[in-house]
Amino acid sequence: MPPFNAIRAAIARHKSFYITTHVGPDGDATGPALALKIALESLGKRAVYVSRDGVPGSSRFLSRCDEVELDVAVGERFDCAFVLDCDGTPGRVASRYDPIETASERILIDHHRTSQPIFEVNWLDPLKPATAQMIYELLVALEMPISSEMATGILTGLSCDTGHFRFSNTTPDCLRAAAHLVELGADISLVAFKQFDERSFGSNKLLGVAMTKSQSEHDGELIYTAISSKDFQSQGTGDESSENIVNFLRNVRGARMAICLRERRDETGPHARISVRSEESLRADLFCNEFGGGGHAAAAGCRQSGEFLPIVTKVIRRANQWLDEEHPAVAN
Numbered sequence: 001m002p003p004f005n006a007i008r009a010a011i012a013r014h015k016s017f018y019i020t021t022h023v024g025p026d027g028d029a030t031g032p033a034l035a036l037k038i039a040l041e042s043l044g045k046r047a048v049y050v051s052r053d054g055v056p057g058s059s060r061f062l063s064r065c066d067e068v069e070l071d072v073a074v075g076e077r078f079d080c081a082f083v084l085d086c087d088g089t090p091g092r093v094a095s096r097y098d099p100i101e102t103a104s105e106r107i108l109i110d111h112h113r114t115s116q117p118i119f120e121v122n123w124l125d126p127l128k129p130a131t132a133q134m135i136y137e138l139l140v141a142l143e144m145p146i147s148s149e150m151a152t153g154i155l156t157g158l159s160c161d162t163g164h165f166r167f168s169n170t171t172p173d174c175l176r177a178a179a180h181l182v183e184l185g186a187d188i189s190l191v192a193f194k195q196f197d198e199r200s201f202g203s204n205k206l207l208g209v210a211m212t213k214s215q216s217e218h219d220g221e222l223i224y225t226a227i228s229s230k231d232f233q234s235q236g237t238g239d240e241s242s243e244n245i246v247n248f249l250r251n252v253r254g255a256r257m258a259i260c261l262r263e264r265r266d267e268t269g270p271h272a273r274i275s276v277r278s279e280e281s282l283r284a285d286l287f288c289n290e291f292g293g294g295g296h297a298a299a300a301g302c303r304q305s306g307e308f309l310p311i312v313t314k315v316i317r318r319a320n321q322w323l324d325e326e327h328p329a330v331a332n
């Protein structure tokens with residue numbers, strides 16, 4: 001049973017709430033977190049949503065996304081902290097840890113398989129398609145009104161994590177939630193466009209470069225592309241422009257595993273960001289675990305420090321082996 005009573009009691013008992021999500025937020029972090037903030041404020045509570053990485057471009061159409069804070073004042077304390085869509089550990093949350101650590105009650109709501117109960121209240125359910133589905137069910141269970149702007153935020157999360165209701169995690173409950181959210185005023189057409197179709201001009205050109213450079217291995221079962229710093233520079237774009245490129249690789253007929261590697265360089269030195277999509281039975285999450293990352297059975301990611309080409313070679317060699325190996329079934 002979801003801990004609705006414990007969350008209801010926490011909301012009733014506390015006055016100030018700190019909300020945060022994972023680093024590099026996506027629509028299923030930003031959308032439900034904004035909806036929860038609005039819900040708490042409508043009860044007269046103080047609610048702050050902090051994301052040091054701001055709001056992803058695909059979520060910037062959400063009304064009130066300008067209320068997302070990059071940080072709070074050092075030493076500021078909150079009665080209760082909500083951490084959404086991640087495992088709640090210091091390395092994963094998109095905020096300083098002390099506002100979470102010093103809150104008198106912490107609530108973790110997540111659907112990632114690798115999450116463990118670490119807070120006073122934990123609602124972890126890997127069978128949920130999105131954290132947005134959980135926030136929707138929470139608001140309905142607690143009989144909290146869902147405004148059209150909240151509905152659009154929650155629908156954004158559902159859309160983001162289900163490939164706009166196309167991936168195998170699209171459950172009947174998720175479609176029923178989506179139908180209800182559309183009744184409540186969510187703009188499903190706008191959400192689909194913003195989450196999956198809209199690209200900047202530079203990002204569209206980068207997509208062309210990435211597709212042209214894509215490689216096919218393992219009898220066409222492995223499709224990958226490696227986007228170098230030079231490629232980004234030649235199109236005048238950054239890593240935010242490489243969103244979703246991996247899904248285009250996954251679309252190739254016969255592909256069972258798709259990998260998009262991007263060369264990055266920042267204050268921590270050279271590294272590669274790696275996105276993986278696969279058939280569920282190939283466990284993209286376990287593949288990325290080997291490289292210090294994680295995610296879901298069909299969609300996961302990781303990051304590797306070091307020079308780009310040796311990383312590409314290492315990851316692609318392992319992917320070729322991975323396709324020949326047996327992997328644990330996804331528990332249902």
Ligand SMILES: [Mn+2]
Nearest residue numbers: 028085131161
């Ligand atoms: Mn999610």
